[in-house]
Amino acid sequence: MSLPTPQIAHLTEDDYEHVYEPAEDSFILLDALEADAEELRHAKPIICVEIGSGSGIASTFLSNLLGASSSLVISTDINHYACQATARTAQANDTTLNPVLCNLVDPLMPRLENKIDILLFNPPYVPTDLNEMENTQSLRDIGGAWAGGNEGMVVTNVVLEQLPRLLSPGGRLYLVAVAQNKPTVIADQLLARGLLVKVLQRRAGRERLHVMRVTAPA
């Protein structure tokens, strides 16, 4: 069964001045979720979090995949335009999301410690110099959606570092990565820390996109 891609026609050029417009990296994440749809519904996740929800397309897709009032989906973003866009995208697709304006998952700790059943993260993965990454994060606008510092991994590494404290037993992270992030190195590091890693989707285009699924031991 194919799930509809969320409607985003309500987002305009003005919105995309400040919010990342869904692109191939967004859609490859939806594809990975769709491929796991049966499994995800069957697992009956209670708490889902997306870090950096941007337009809200992935949170909306996940929420609709799981069904109305079937899980709590919290969508964080450091950019207030993105939080508003996420709320509007949920509304346009007849679901309810819970946008929180914050850095990563900062205010959700300690309450969600080892309680996140599904974590989505399409990070700022483009390799840039560290200054650009730090400046764009502190400006809290659209630049923060892509500038990823050294190897495009600076923000991602902060999340991966915390990952064992975030996921519930058997909980999973769906992470978007590009070839320059060195997905095999990421996988080896996570395996060494007792997490299971599988590369689910690969796309050859300009960015050589990957979606990695990282699962905590049950």
Place this chain on the structure above:
Amino acid sequence: MVRLITHNMLACHVKNCTKDNFPLAFSDVELVIRPAPENLEFINRFLPKLDWKALVDTARSLGDTTLPETMPESFTEDELRALHHVLMEMHVEEGNMTCRGCGHVYPISNGIPNMLLAEHEVGR
């Protein structure tokens, strides 16, 4: 749309603020009730994730007194329905959330809670 289910997961994260940093206290609230599709099976599964006392105190501070002081051992359908209403249908659209420990104020504007901190407030 800060629903109480979300509020129950938010804590103050100012550097060195570890005492009474949860739950955040609402003030100057604009409350909106929006019907949500009822899924009592989900509400039941969600129970172990709740901080019950925080939820009851918060609901009461917003004028809803339907929840019992202590969490029932097992819930009747009516009790689950009351809980569904409190968790899923009460939305705080505007207002403030104040940390009872350090006094930091997190504003809610247009339904979005602003949990960002200034650089000097961040504990890392």
